[in-house]
Amino acid sequence: MEWVALVDNLEAFNKYPWGGICYERTLFGLQRALENRVSKYQDKKKTKGEAAVEAYSLVGFPYAFQVWAYEAIPLIGLKYATRVSERYPRILNWSATSAPRSTEVENVFLEPHLTFHSLLTPTLEEQQQDYYKHVDKQGASAEMLHQSNASQDAKNDDLRHEKSSSDTAAYVAAATAAMAEETTNDAITHQ
Numbered sequence: 001m002e003w004v005a006l007v008d009n010l011e012a013f014n015k016y017p018w019g020g021i022c023y024e025r026t027l028f029g030l031q032r033a034l035e036n037r038v039s040k041y042q043d044k045k046k047t048k049g050e051a052a053v054e055a056y057s058l059v060g061f062p063y064a065f066q067v068w069a070y071e072a073i074p075l076i077g078l079k080y081a082t083r084v085s086e087r088y089p090r091i092l093n094w095s096a097t098s099a100p101r102s103t104e105v106e107n108v109f110l111e112p113h114l115t116f117h118s119l120l121t122p123t124l125e126e127q128q129q130d131y132y133k134h135v136d137k138q139g140a141s142a143e144m145l146h147q148s149n150a151s152q153d154a155k156n157d158d159l160r161h162e163k164s165s166s167d168t169a170a171y172v173a174a175a176t177a178a179m180a181e182e183t184t185n186d187a188i189t190h191q
Contacts, residue, residue: 019131026060033058067091073116075108088125 006013033056041054067090070077077083081094108114126132 022061022064024060026058026062026065029057029059030062030065064091066096067094068120070094071117071120073108073114075111075114076105079108080105086123088123088129090120090123 003016006016037054037056041052044052044054070081070083071090077094080098080100081096083093084095085093087093122132
């Protein structure tokens with residue numbers, strides 16, 4: 001009900017941290033999207049045979065996560081999307097070219113020299129936005145973000161062999177594939 005009250009106060013509405021709400025909802029949706037789907041599908045297959053179908057929905061704003069994957073993991077962007085411009089916001093820069101299966105995206109993480117960026121360097125236009133000024137107040141300058149990317153790129157090979165990194169990679173692969181499929185279809189049919 002907190003959000004309903006904001007409708008009557010345009011200034012408060014515009015200052016509300018909608019990005020945080022969207023992020024939390026999207027993350028929750030991605031974490032729960034495939035929960036228990038295998039067992040549900042197997043149960044349906046017992047009763048319906050080959051006609052069994054299991055679908056899921058992604059809540060929040062999963063396309064933002066998909067675009068983040070294109071930018072943070074350049075090989076995913078190269079394989080499954082086309083950069084159509086260099087605009088602000090970044091979400092306008094990409095057009096999906098295919099809806100890969102999760103195994104295809106998982107294979108990206110097996111590439112021997114995979115590059116990924118844990119932080120994206122803000123563009124000049126992004127640095128001029130009000131939200132960036134807030135980030136800057138938290139101590140994350142553009143120089144720090146750039147240094148973080150440079151040091152992260154140097155550590156990519158080591159991180160790939162750590163369990164937490166492989167778990168994250170598997171999660172990103174599954175979520176990215178799920179979102180790409182969701183972009184193309186409203187539901188996924190498992191065979």
